[in-house]
Amino acid sequence: MKIALISPPIMDDFWGEPRPIAMDAVRECPPYGIYLLQAVLRQAGHQALVIDLIADGSNSLKPYVHDLADCGLIGIAATSMSWPTACDVVSQIRDLQADIPIVLGGIHPTMFDRYILSTFPVDYIVRGEGEVALTSLCTALEGGRSVESVPNLSWKDVDGRIFRNPAGPKIHKEDLGQYPIPDFGQLPMKVYKGLSIESSRGCVFDCSFCSTSYRRSWRGMPAEIFVDRLQGMLPQVERTELGMVHVIDDEFSMNPKRAIEITDVLCDRGLTPSLVYDSRATDVLYDGFVPAIAPFTGQFLIGAECGYDAGLERIGKGTTTQILEDAARLLYQHHLSERADFSFILGLPWETAKEVCQTCSFASHLYATYGVRILLQWYCQIPGSRLWDADRAAGLVNETMYNDYGFFRDLYLFRAGVKLNPAEIWQISQSVEALQQMARLRHPDQIMVEYGHPEPIALYFPEFLMGPVCDGLSNLREVASPPRGNTDPIRVEVIARAPVSLDRPLRHFGA
Ligand code: SF4
Known part of the structure; x- marks a missing residue:
């Protein structure tokens, strides 16, 4: 069977154009799980192809339309951060072929298998480890057999009913x-x-x-x-x-x-x-x-x-x-x-x-x-x-x-976790920026x-609306400029000595 395995990058929408962000913007290393599963499927006799969208720096399947045309199964791996791109990829596949089976894997689909199967046009979700489950799914589909015995698999039938097969044993460390x-x-x-x-x-x-x-x-x-x-x-x-x-x-x-x-x-x-x-x-x-x-x-x-x-x-x-x-x-x-x-x-x-x-x-x-x-x-x-x-x-x-690009910019989601008020966050950001400036002089x-200053705060509570939340910043910048050639270690006490008014509670990271 021919299988395509797709790795959607973490992306954000920049004025209508999705671009990779975070670790996928710098492309630290290839997505290991997808390449490992490709090797496992090849060993089992399948023709497995990796579509590495992280390497491409794109969410577009256009260059792969020909490769996808004769696949028997398409697999997509997603974390919560890359889930919006995965949704985009699913929709592109459905525009190409309405009936090609799609299997999802990765931590986000694993956690929300029922919700995703009932909401998105996908057929299968492998929960947890994919080595045994994906191979077993391919064998079942290739042989036209039922998927009921595939371990770790959540799936839906033609009537949209959702089933969860039992999880198999975790792979032993020796294996x-x-x-x-x-x-x-x-x-x-x-x-x-x-x-x-x-x-x-x-x-x-x-x-x-x-x-x-x-x-x-x-x-x-x-x-x-x-x-x-x-x-x-x-x-x-x-x-x-x-x-x-x-x-x-x-x-x-x-x-x-x-x-x-x-x-x-x-x-x-x-x-x-x-x-x-x-x-x-x-x-x-x-x-x-x-x-x-x-x-x-x-x-x-x-x-x-x-x-x-x-x-x-x-x-x-x-x-x-x-x-x-x-x-x-x-x-x-x-x-x-x-x-x-x-x-x-x-x-x-x-x-x-x-x-x-x-x-x-x-x-x-x-x-x-x-x-x-x-x-x-x-x-x-x-x-x-x-x-x-x-x-x-x-x-x-x-x-x-977590379905849309830029969910981490959502003010509600941010403030559901972080309980500081915007003025406090701005003060902290300004003090850290001062520390960054000193660090730049040394290194x-x-x-x-x-x-990184939190984007929801920057967007909904811009600095010009917040007033002078840290009026010592300009002084900090002057204090942070050592004489040329000075290679002494920068001491954090410098921040504490800066003439920020003492009644401000957030003045002293180094105190
Ligand atoms: S649970 Fe383990 S992997 Fe996660 S942060 Fe703690 S030590 Fe690290």
């Missing part, structure tokens, strides 16, 4: 490595920054804001098997712009001992990949982890999340500010801090301006003291997390809010403080 390696041999040259690979699935934690699949469970491939797979795809790394390999795991170092074993195998085989991965501060502190992983680290992200212990406890990440600081210090000592991104969330649903400032202050401290990069992102209501489920149960959010070639 994860037995599937064929994705074929990146046809990737367009130098479009992606790096390749993608998986070494584990899931995470033993269940952080309250996190919507990743397979929380509270973790399956890691044995070190030798992972390195076999990595070695198998390394020749194709030359097709990428930066020659990196993104390990797409939720937490690559969930078992730091296994991560060290991986580095041992890499050393034994003389391999020197430049890896990009996610880690946790507690793993960084595991004895021997940092020196072992350093030679193979291109960039890595630590989900720091909060700058105060009560918030970290509410999230349930198993870290404290002391652990985060110890990790940053250790990275500094091993000259790894500039390759470390510490990401923080601002405006978690319980937070007031005071807690958000504590987080900004702590993040600034880690940057100024240890030189780690900091990413400050406002909380976004993404389905699947414990926080989202609670708001769904309270009737504040629901699955219909002109690298963005060390990444931050």
Whole structure:
């Protein structure tokens, strides 16, 4: 059977023209799941074609009309962020062929299978892992058999009745490595920054804001098997712009001992990949982890999340500010801090301006003291997390809010999560911008403080309507300009010393 697998990018509508945004604008790495399923289907004897719209930077199927014409099945993978593009792709397919079977996969269709099957012109949804389910679905369709025995499948019959087949067992960790390696041999040259690979699935934690699949469970491939797979795809790394390999795991170092074993195998085989991965501060502190992983680290992200212990406890990440600081210090000592991104969330649903400032202050401290990069992102209501489920149960959010381009610009959706008022958010933005300016003086070639002012606030509460919410900003800018050639570390106390009026509560990230 011929199957087309489509990866819709995360897009937003710019005056009627959808364009890729977020990670799909920079094209960090190819969508691993789609390329893996292509390899699995080919191994099962099918003709599988990937339509990589992320690489194209487009939502248009026009270049593929001929390829789609004789497909027996079309698969589309979607997260909540790429779901609006997936809807667009579904509608283009239906305009081309009214009766071609469409199967959806990925976390968003998995969560909302009943709603999507009853609302959109699609036939099947694979819930969770697709390796067994998709192959089994293709075999059933090719043989003209019933799909009732296909595991993990939700489907509707000709009368529109929806059925949910039972889920099959999760793939065993030993078996994860037995599937064929994705074929990146046809990737367009130098479009992606790096390749993608998986070494584990899931995470033993269940952080309250996190919507990743397979929380509270973790399956890691044995070190030798992972390195076999990595070695198998390394020749194709030359097709990428930066020659990196993104390990797409939720937490690559969930078992730091296994991560060290991986580095041992890499050393034994003389391999020197430049890896990009996610880690946790507690793993960084595991004895021997940092020196072992350093030679193979291109960039890595630590989900720091909060700058105060009560918030970290509410999230349930198993870290404290002391652990985060110890990790940053250790990275500094091993000259790894500039390759470390510490990401923080601002405006978690319980937070007031005071807690958000504590987080900004702590993040600034880690940057100024240890030189780690900091990413400050406002909380976004993404389905699947414990926080989202609670708001769904309270009737504040629901699955219909994610169908259109730009849903993250929706003021209601933003303010259902972030409880600060617009003036407080503007004050925080202005202070972070001041910090960014100082960071630019110290690191002109690298963005060390990444931050985006929330779009719903910019759109509905523009600065000119808000009045002078932070009248110390111009002073901060002057104070932040050091003499030419000054290479002293920028100290966050500079912000605190700026002559912002003392009765303003949000003046002092660095105080
Ligand atoms: S945020 Fe990270 S540590 Fe927490 S549940 Fe998600 S993947 Fe696991």
